[in-house]
Amino acid sequence: MIVRGDLLDRRWMIALLAFAAAIPLIWPPIPPLVDLLGHMGRYRIQTAIQDVPSLAAAYSFHWKLVGNLGVDLLMVPMAKLFGIELGTKLIVLAIPPLTVAGMLWTAREVHGRVPPTALFALPLAYPYPFHFGFINFSLSVAFAFNLLALWIRTGRTGRIGFRAAVFVPLSCLLWLTHMVGWGLLGLSAFGTELVRRHRGGEPLFRAAMTAGITCAALALPLLPMILLRSHSPEAATFDWFNLEAKSVWMSSLLRDRWQMLDVLSAWAIFLVIGIAAIRRRLDPLLAVPALLCLAAFVLMPRVANGSAYADMRLLPFTCAVALLAIRSEGRWIAIAAAAFFLGRLAATTASFLLYDQSFRGELHALDRLPRGASVLSLVVRPCGSGWSTERLDHLPALAIVRRDAFSNDQWVVDSAQGLRVIKPNVGRYGADPSQLIYPNGCRGEGSDLSRSVQEFDRAAFDHVWVLNGRVSAPDLQPVWSNGHSTLYQVIRERKSG
Incomplete structure (x- = not known):
């Protein structure tokens, strides 16, 4: 059974869970994510503007160095190989499996095995920001989970020099994918390093200072952020401490189609985290990073550098890290976690099929468009x-x-x-x-x-x-x-x- 702890430690089971996460996206030819459709238009412009006069007459496009280019860059070769629609689908199709694989790898590095409660985190491969179509951000989160697992592993095995060397370019690539994913990795890496050094006997203040120095390997992207900072009015930052909006984001953690199901699912996650915290079943190696990310969620404004919903994007990652911190066994817990994952997977699959049906009915209009x-x-x-x-x-x-x-x-x-x-x-x-x-x-x-x-x-x-x-x-x-x-x-x- 999937809920047996020893099965979750098998590589084939981890691969099976990762591939299962792609099921909702297999049938729809166009992933039904709100903003993604607009991004697809831009992908066509950026890859074809030199060859299509109608696009060149309507748009201009110039590449610029910003921390928000993940899928845009991948689409350059993918559009040539597969076209815009299939190329976009293949990239988006890979994001939930990469996210799930990173979650399970992180849990294994922290606990020495994959606890059954980690299954509660897997539906967060389809959080509200993903449904909204924040696709560069979602790709950066998938990368961040895998890089966090690698960070923990290299720290645990004492390969600190190797870690510093490889994470300089990796952190730059993550920032290039999306700066918020880079920020989440930085907070999480600092938290894990702080706990690891404190467990090793260093006083808390010294452990924090050493952890900060160690995380300097992740800091190189600060240079383009400072030197290339936009002064455009569109790049404004505002709407701080909007507690009403933040409460909505909490209920919207898994927001998709059916409100009662989505809200109950969100609060089930908060309940699991709360019970684990009360019973002291959270491993500090991930609990501290979760607290740091939670503080960032509270402090982050709704609009940062012209990007809306900046705070909302942090919450699913925060909750996933908290769930992965739980060390708990028990057959009924494992059954509940597996049922939660499979139930959410089925609901998302049904929802995407309905969106696809709606899209098909509308897109027949393009057959009559010159x-x-x-x-x-x-x-x-x-x-x-x-x-x-x-x-x-x-x-x-x-x-x-x-x-x-x-x-x-x-x-x-x-x-x-x-x-x-x-x-x-x-x-x-x-x-x-x-x-x-x-x-x-x-x-x-x-x-x-x-x-x-x-x-x-x-x-x-x-x-x-x-x-x-x-x-x-x-x-x-x-x-x-x-x-x-x-x-x-x-x-x-x-x-x-």
Whole structure:
């Protein structure tokens, strides 16, 4: 049985658990992650802009050194080998297995074996930031778990010099993937080194100083962070100590589709950690890193350097490290942990199948879109922040991927990437969030549907794609509809003579 402790120590079982984590992503050809769809549009631009005139006329792209390039860089060879869609899927498909493998390796290095309670952590390979499509960050977390295991192993075996040598380049690569993953590794590595040295007999203060010096091997990425810091207004940092938002992030730990299931799952994780803490079953080697990451979650603002949800991203890693710190046995605990993992896996698989079905119904519109078209994308969203959405916010970016079209859903953030919109006459309908439509009087950054249809420049757009809504204008002719979304062609007046 999977719950037997000796089976969890077998390499084939660890590999089986890692591969099982990929199950939800196997069927959908496009991973149904909110922001990922927009990123796919950028991947097409960055890899094809030199060869596709319609993209070169609408966008400019220049590589820049930022700590947020993991999948962007991987897509350069992957797009050539597999194309944008399959290349993206293969990379995303690898992230949960890499995360699970890193979790189990970390647990084994700390406890000498994989305790059954480690299975409680495995659903956190699909946390809310992953569903949100923070894909560079999610890849960095997968790398961070594996690097943390390697850090602990090399420290335990006394290979300190070797560790310092290999972690200088590895930490730089991790920062390049995403700086938050690098920060989480730094906190965790410091915490494990502090505990290891204190256990070895060093006084606490001296152990902390020595641990800090040891972690200097991870500090090289501080140089580009300081020297290349953006001073753009978009790179602002604000919304500190938003306790209301942080309480929402706690309930949203595994947020996906079914609110009651997701909230109960989150609080089951907190209950397991709480019981283990009360019964003193947490190994300090991981408990201290979890506390450091928890402090970072509390202190981190909601928006850091122009990146939203900065604090929310830290919580799943923090909880996973705390769960991996638990040293507990017992048949019923093992059964409960296995059931929790398999139940969440089944729920995520079913959810992704439903999202895939929805995507397929919408993407038939692209069959009627000419190559190189210019599309005003308008995604109608409900008022308020429901637990789940249809994840259509950036679906129009597939027009870029499949039809080399212009779509107004791309991010233009100086601190994050080097994409710019250069298409003339688009006005306020050039970039995200202009594609998002909210009802009048509803909070949300975006546009007004009727106003957008009235004022957009007909010289800049030849098609209007309205998802989850309809519009009416004398110069908009429907060319496709599935009953609730419609693609319109702009009918321009022909000049006589």
